[in-house]
Amino acid sequence: MYNPDNLHLAMGTALQRTIHQLRSEDREFFQIAISVDCVIFGFDKNELKVLLIKSDLEEFNNQWSLLGDLVRPDENLETASYRVLKDRTGLDDVYLEQVYTFGEVNRHPAGRVISTAYYSLINIKEHQPVLTDNELHWHPVNEINTLAFDHKTILDTCLERLQSKIEEYPIVFNLLPEKFSLRELQTLYEAILGIKMDRRNFRKKFFLMDWLEDMNELEQDVPHRPGKLYRFNASRFSSGKEKTPMPV
Amino acid sequence: MYNPDNLHLAMGTALQRTIHQLRSEDREFFQIAISVDCVIFGFDKNELKVLLIKSDLEEFNNQWSLLGDLVRPDENLETASYRVLKDRTGLDDVYLEQVYTFGEVNRHPAGRVISTAYYSLINIKEHQPVLTDNELHWHPVNEINTLAFDHKTILDTCLERLQSKIEEYPIVFNLLPEKFSLRELQTLYEAILGIKMDRRNFRKKFFLMDWLEDMNELEQDVPHRPGKLYRFNASRFSSGKEKTPMPV
DNA sequence: TACCAATGCGTAGCCTATACACAATTTAAC
DNA sequence: GTTAAATTGTGTATAGGCTACGCATTGGTA
Numbered sequence: 245m246y247n248p249d250n251l252h253l254a255m256g257t258a259l260q261r262t263i264h265q266l267r268s269e270d271r272e273f274f275q276i277a278i279s280v281d282c283v284i285f286g287f288d289k290n291e292l293k294v295l296l297i298k299s300d301l302e303e304f305n306n307q308w309s310l311l312g313d314l315v316r317p318d319e320n321l322e323t324a325s326y327r328v329l330k331d332r333t334g335l336d337d338v339y340l341e342q343v344y345t346f347g348e349v350n351r352h353p354a355g356r357v358i359s360t361a362y363y364s365l366i367n368i369k370e371h372q373p374v375l376t377d378n379e380l381h382w383h384p385v386n387e388i389n390t391l392a393f394d395h396k397t398i399l400d401t402c403l404e405r406l407q408s409k410i411e412e413y414p415i416v417f418n419l420l421p422e423k424f425s426l427r428e429l430q431t432l433y434e435a436i437l438g439i440k441m442d443r444r445n446f447r448k449k450f451f452l453m454d455w456l457e458d459m460n461e462l463e464q465d466v467p468h469r470p471g472k473l474y475r476f477n478a479s480r481f482s483s484g485k486e487k488t489p490m491p492v
Numbered sequence: 493m494y495n496p497d498n499l500h501l502a503m504g505t506a507l508q509r510t511i512h513q514l515r516s517e518d519r520e521f522f523q524i525a526i527s528v529d530c531v532i533f534g535f536d537k538n539e540l541k542v543l544l545i546k547s548d549l550e551e552f553n554n555q556w557s558l559l560g561d562l563v564r565p566d567e568n569l570e571t572a573s574y575r576v577l578k579d580r581t582g583l584d585d586v587y588l589e590q591v592y593t594f595g596e597v598n599r600h601p602a603g604r605v606i607s608t609a610y611y612s613l614i615n616i617k618e619h620q621p622v623l624t625d626n627e628l629h630w631h632p633v634n635e636i637n638t639l640a641f642d643h644k645t646i647l648d649t650c651l652e653r654l655q656s657k658i659e660e661y662p663i664v665f666n667l668l669p670e671k672f673s674l675r676e677l678q679t680l681y682e683a684i685l686g687i688k689m690d691r692r693n694f695r696k697k698f699f700l701m702d703w704l705e706d707m708n709e710l711e712q713d714v715p716h717r718p719g720k721l722y723r724f725n726a727s728r729f730s731s732g733k734e735k736t737p738m739p740v
Numbered sequence: 741t742a743c744c745a746a747t748g749c750g751t752a753g754c755c756t757a758t759a760c761a762c763a764a765t766t767t768a769a770c
Numbered sequence: 771g772t773t774a775a776a777t778t779g780t781g782t783a784t785a786g787g788c789t790a791c792g793c794a795t796t797g798g799t800a
Contacts, residue, residue, distance in 0.1 A: 275565045276526050278606055289607045317604050319522045321595025345608050347526075347569025355566050360528055391690075427777080445758065447779080452530040462766095468776045469766040675746080693789065694746075710797095716745045717797040 264436035279359040280324045283402040284333065284344075286368035287419040288380055292384040292435040294399065295333070296391070302394035304449040308317065308383065310399070323363040332380065339365040339418040343405045344398075351394050365418035407437055412428065414455050417476035419481070423462050425471035426450070454480045527607045528572045529643065531562035531591075531650040532581065534616035534630055535667040540683040541616065541630040543581070546640035547640040554632065557640035558647070562609065573610040580628065587613040588665040590713065592646075599642050611650040615659045655685055662703050665724035673711050673719035674698070702728045 264474055284295040296308035311332050314322040325340055340362055346357040366384070385403060390396055410416050414434055430446045457477040463470035532543040544556040559580050563572040570588070577586055588610055595606040616630070633651060638644055658664050664680055678694045698704055704722040711718035 276524070276563065278524050278526060315524065315595070315606075318597060319592060320597055321606060342592060344590060345569060347563070347608070349568055358563075358569060360595070364566060425778095442758075442760090442779085444760085444780080448781095449757090466777085467767055469764080469778050471778055546768050673747095690789070690791085691747085692749080692791080696750095697788090714746085715798060717795080719747060 259360050275356065277355065277357045278315045279312050280315060280321065280322075280328060281310045281359050281398055282325055282328050282332075282362040283310055283361065283399055284329065285363060285365050285385075285406065285419065286371070287432050287435065290431050290435060291384045291386070292432075294385050294388070295380055296388075297332075297381050298379050298381075299392040307390065307392040308366045308381070308388075308395075309392035310395045311380075314357075314370055321360055322362075325364075329364055329366075333366060333371055335366055335371060339415055341405070341409070343402050346394055346398060348394070359398075361402055363406060365406075365415060365420055367419060369421055403436075408438060414453075414476065414478075416483050419475075422459065422475050423459055424472060424475070426436045426456075427471055429486065430476075485486040523604060525603065526563045527560050527605055527606045528563060528569065528570075528576060529558045529609050529646055530573055530576050530580075531558055531609065531611040533611060533613050533633075533667065534577055535618070535680050535683065536616045536630065536677050539632045539634070540680075540684060542633050544629055544631050544635070544639070545580075546627050546629075555638065555640040556629070556636075556645045558609075558642075560626075562605075568618070569608055570610075573608075573612075573662065577612055577614075581614060581619055583614055583619060587663055589653070589657070591650050594642060594646060596642070606649075607646075609646045609650055611654060613654075613663060615667060615669055617669055620702075623732065626653050658684060662701075662724065662729050664728075669722075670723050671707055671709065671721040673721055675719055677722075 261459075262339070284293060286295065295311065297311055299305075299307050299309040311328055312325065313328050313331075317322060320328070322340070322342070326338075329338055329340070330336060343361045343363055345358060345360045349356060351357070351359070375431045385399070385462070386398065401439060410433065416429070416436070419432060426442075426447055429450070430443065431439060433446070434441055455476055456474040457476055457480075459473045461473040465474065495532060495670070532541065533676055534541045534605060545559055547553075547555050547557040559576055561572065561576050561579075567575070570590070573590075574586075575656060577588070578584060589612070591609045591611055593606060593608045597604060599605070599607070632633055633647070636647065639647060658681065664677070664684070667680060674695055675691075677698070678689060678691065683695070703724055705725040706730075707721045707723055709721040711721060
């Protein structure tokens with residue numbers, strides 16, 4: 245598999261030497277660790293939340309941090325993200341998207357660690373087991389002011405990406421149970437975008453986009469007139485490049 | 493500066509150990525090299541071009557590849573990109589944007605190399621010196637079918653990012669000389685997006701956005717009625733989050 | 741001087757986003 | 771049971787922006 249001794253290749257002058265002309269003397273470069281950090285989003289009680297873990301690093305005593313791990317030499321970057329998710333949430337089939345790589349020299353107190361940030365969307369209700377792990381906790385995104393390391397920056401970056409992404413692609417459904425009401429869907433959009441939307445225009449928009457399939461069922465246990473339940477019908481999303489601007 | 497011996501930290505079980513609990517035994521993880529690859533875009537003769545270098549790696553004989561280099565242990569990721577640009581083009585003050593990190597295990601034949609891709613926009617006319625280096629060459633983006641490594645994928649990813657970026661932010665000006673005509677500007681948008689636009693609507697749009705400053709000069713040496721010259725006036729771009737949809 | 745090619749400017753129509761009104765349905769309270 | 775409260779479900783009117791064009795103007799060229 246991985247073998248540093250494969251690094252004997254054509255040479256060049258120091259200036260001309262590029263990554264494509266690695267020599268075995270270049271092992272000095274293998275002094276950077278790479279990690280993945282996962283911003284795991286969930287939606288509960290009308291709030292967008294993120295799964296955090298208590299940092300036990302002295303420098304960041306009592307601060308929360310994102311879930312992450314070092315990338316192993318024999319695993320893909322994305323594989324590492326899935327592994328973190330699987331280990332921490334038990335969930336397998338989740339939406340995952342790479343966002344940005346943070347590579348400041350001093351971002352990690354333990355040494356040079358470059359970290360690639362992913363965010364993932366999970367249905368929080370399928371995920372109660374994690375709450376038994378008292379190191380882990382769901383935090384409302386709005387109430388997070390500081391995190392360990394540069395994780396607040398990472399969180400902000402991922403949230404921005406999520407915001408722009410949902411305005412074009414039908415990915416929010418990953419945050420909802422299979423069946424949901426239009427109100428839940430709208431509240432979710434509002435929570436992510438941080439804005440209020442008009443109920444009637446929102447409804448109109450979604451039916452026009454034809455993403456929803458009527459389940460012919462009604463909400464249960466609501467203290468008012470129950471709404472219809474729908475589910476996302478991926479087949480109606482012609483995965484072409486058409487945009488799907490959301491109401492503002 | 494960097495010192496692997498700082499890595500003595502709190503421990504946990506194998507499963508619970510995260511990036512935030514690095515131990516010195518974790519040195520096995522420092523077996524991954526990280527590099528940057530730069531997609532350097534230019535605009536010349538009505539075509540979008542990219543600066544490539546001849547790969548002298550045996551596996552990729554006679555194939556072209558992007559400009560890149562390993563990241564040094566004591567330099568930021570972005571700093572490494574600027575360094576590559578400076579070394580290769582001599583240009584300092586360029587537009588640079590990180591796009592994506594490619595981390596497949598087998599993407600580089602010499603070993604495990606993870607690469608973060610950046611694209612940059614430069615004014616090709618300020619950049620003739622590079623042509624004396626016969627390893628480097630500008631290639632029309634449209635005519636590139638294969639590149640060494642996974643560089644074709646990287647190029648495609650960066651082009652897509654550029655396409656979506658210019659529909660919201662005024663960055664194309666980095667590809668043009670200080671003074672330019674509306675025709676040049678439109679041709680550039682068309683070259684990047686790969687579409688034809690209506691000349692009159694394009695004009696209307698741009699004047700409405702109020703980005704352009706009339707230089708009260710005319711084009712020279714054109715075999716037809718010369719157009720006015722403009723320059724980009726950044727101060728008119730209120731850097732708020734307003735979008736600036738382009739005509740299609 | 742006539743012709744050509746591109747610039748510069750204006751208008752009409754369509755499509756979509758937005759703002760807003762009202763009836764229907766279910767629960768909860770009295 | 772009757773009523774009030776809350777929310778769902780449906781429709782319409784208006785404004786603004788994008789799109790598709792028409793046409794005169796300007797400079798270069800033969």
